[in-house]
Structures are given as C-alpha cells and as structure tokens.
Amino acid sequence: MDIKSLTSEQRNSASANLDQLSTLELVKLFNSEDDKVTQAIKLELPLIAAAIDIIAHAFQQNGRLIYIGAGTSGRLGVLDASECPPTFGVGHQQVQGIIAGGEAAMFKAQEGAEDDINAAQIDLEQIQLTPQDVVVGIAASGRTPYVIGGLTFANKFGCDTIAISCNNDSPISSIAKIAITPVVGPEVLTGSSRMKAGTAQKLVLNMLSTGAMVRTGKVYQNLMVDVKTSNEKLITRSENIIMDVTGVARERAQALLVQANQHVKSAILMELNGVDYDTATQQLADNQGFLRQALTS
Numbered sequence: 001m002d003i004k005s006l007t008s009e010q011r012n013s014a015s016a017n018l019d020q021l022s023t024l025e026l027v028k029l030f031n032s033e034d035d036k037v038t039q040a041i042k043l044e045l046p047l048i049a050a051a052i053d054i055i056a057h058a059f060q061q062n063g064r065l066i067y068i069g070a071g072t073s074g075r076l077g078v079l080d081a082s083e084c085p086p087t088f089g090v091g092h093q094q095v096q097g098i099i100a101g102g103e104a105a106m107f108k109a110q111e112g113a114e115d116d117i118n119a120a121q122i123d124l125e126q127i128q129l130t131p132q133d134v135v136v137g138i139a140a141s142g143r144t145p146y147v148i149g150g151l152t153f154a155n156k157f158g159c160d161t162i163a164i165s166c167n168n169d170s171p172i173s174s175i176a177k178i179a180i181t182p183v184v185g186p187e188v189l190t191g192s193s194r195m196k197a198g199t200a201q202k203l204v205l206n207m208l209s210t211g212a213m214v215r216t217g218k219v220y221q222n223l224m225v226d227v228k229t230s231n232e233k234l235i236t237r238s239e240n241i242i243m244d245v246t247g248v249a250r251e252r253a254q255a256l257l258v259q260a261n262q263h264v265k266s267a268i269l270m271e272l273n274g275v276d277y278d279t280a281t282q283q284l285a286d287n288q289g290f291l292r293q294a295l296t297s
Contacts (some may be wrong), residue, residue: 008167008187008191009065009141009186011066011190012033012190014033015029032241033187033196036196040166040182047179048071051178051180053214054134054177055211055212056215058132058133058160063132064096064134064209065096065212066129066154068100068146068147069099069100069137069144069146069147070105072201073139074105075105077099078097079202080097081096081097086234087213088226089218090213090218095209098120100120101113103279112148116149125155132159137150137163137176138165138201140167141166142165142170142181146182151163151176151225161175163175164180164181164205165179165180182200184200213247217289218289220245220292221245223245225264226289238257240255241264242256242257242264245272249266256271260277261277273295
C-alpha cells in the first residue's frame with residue numbers, strides 16, 4: 001500500500017492556509033476537525049461491541065488483552081493497559097501494552113523500530129503468548145510492519161486478533177479477525193496521525209478495555225467496585241462507592257473497608273448481605289465476581 005494513497009496522508013483542504021491563521025482560528029479548526037472523530041467511531045460500534053465480547057470471553061478463560069503498536073499507537077496501548085490495574089483491580093499481566101522499540105520508545109521516538117516485521121513475534125514470545133490471549137494491533141496507517149508481523153504471528157498461534165486503523169482496506173484489517181476502522185479523514189497537519197487518528201484510537205481503546213471489564217463483573221451500576229486503594233484519592237473513592245451503594249456514613253464505610261481488607265465489593269456485601277468477610281468473598285466467588293448477582297444470592 002503506497003503511503004501517498006492513504007487517507008491519513010492526504011492534505012486537508014480546510015487547513016491549506018494553516019500557517020496563516022490566527023491562534024483562535026487555529027484552535028477553532030482543530031476543534032471542528034475533531035468533531036469528525038466521534039462520527040467515524042459511530043460507524044464502527046457494532047465491530048467494537050463484537051471485539052469487547054471476544055476480549056471478555058478471553059478474560060473468563062484466563063486469557064489476556066495484548067496491545068501492540070509503534071509510535072503514538074504503541075504509546076496509546078501502553079497507556080490504556082497501565083490504567084487497568086488501579087481502575088479495575090486486575091493484575092498487571094491481564095492487559096499489556098507492547099510498543100516497538102521497548103520501554104525507551106515510550107519517552108523517546110524510536111522511529112526505525114516499527115519497520116522490523118519480526119520484532120513483534122519476539123516481543124510476544126517474551127510475554128509467553130497463549131492461544132487464550134487476544135492481540136490488538138494498533139496502527140493509524142494500517143501498514144506498520146511491526147504490527148503486521150505481530151498479528152500474523154498471533155493468528156498462527158491461535159489467538160483472536162483485532163486491528164485498529166484509520167484507513168480502509170489496510171493490510172492489518174485483512175489479517176485480523178475483527179477490523180475496527182474509524183476513518184477520520186486527512187489530518188489538519190498533513191500526516192500527523194497523533195491528532196485525529198490518535199484521538200480515535202484512544203477512544204476505541206477506552207471502549208475495549210472498559211467494556212470488557214463491565215462484561216466481566218468489574219463494574220456495579222456505573223461504579224468501579226474493584227478499584228485498588230493504592231493512594232489517598234482511590235481510598236476516598238472507595239469509601240464514596242461504599243457510601244453510595246449502601247447508604248452508610250463515611251465512618252462506617254471506612255470501618256467496612258478495613259474489615260474487608262480494602263476490597264470494596266466485599267465491604268458492600270458485608271453491609272448489605274449482613275455477612276462477614278470470608279462469607280462475602282465466597283459469595284463473590286460463587287458468582288464469578290459479579291456484585292449484582294452476589295447481592296441477590
């Protein structure tokens with residue numbers, strides 16, 4: 001696929017005089033172009049939903065969600081993965097982001113790393129990829145060799161694969177089981193896919209991880225009931241969740257959280273089901289971690 005033919009590489013007629021605009025005109029144009037992102041994603045919602053169900057099923061089979069990408073796309077995958085443990089109480093292995101060029105590429109561009117078609121296989125082997133894992137390849141262009149190689153290897157390994165790109169008929173779309181393709185159009189700054197394309201990718205990743213966590217019992221109502229109490233803010237959030245669900249005062253919520261070993265779901269069950277900590281954890285286990293079912297069991 002010739003890079004000149006990519007939608008994401010075309011010149012945007014609306015920004016042809018970008019360097020002549022006032023600062024206010026500049027940001028108005030940025031904002032106007034960003035409106036196209038949500039519309040592009042709306043067209044992909046059925047595919048995003050299907051991908052969420054695949055990821056949730058993998059989680060239920062002890063599989064992992066593995067993001068692979070280069071540059072901005074890789075960084076977005078690492079970012080989404082790093083935010084899952086404190087938000088949903090999962091282990092750091094359950095959602096992982098792998099970026100071409102390794103950890104150094106998170107902070108300093110390693111531009112040549114994306115061209116190695118064999119590197120992703122090595123990276124996936126290092127994390128001991130299993131057929132139960134889901135591999136999500138992220139590449140705005142849809143033609144990044146690193147991602148192509150990673151998805152190809154994952155397919156051969158028996159994994160479910162998902163591609164996220166911003167160009168129709170891209171190579172990674174033809175490789176993956178599900179291809180999510182929000183085509184956001186040419187960038188305001190020609191070829192700068194960290195802009196609209198990057199925003200689209202971030203929104204899709206938010207949906208994939210959060211949706212899969214909802215489907216696997218990490219959320220009750222719209223509350224992150226598996227949140228980890230790893231800092232003062234999250235401790236207060238945990239207390240607030242207990243208060244919201246049970247109606248108790250903060251002092252009682254604090255006491256419940258201590259008695260429940262800082263586990264919000266157990267604290268809620270202890271209060272509403274009138275049980276001790278051991279019984280609460282057993283009720284959760286009996287209901288695959290779903291608080292709503294445990295409350296009625």
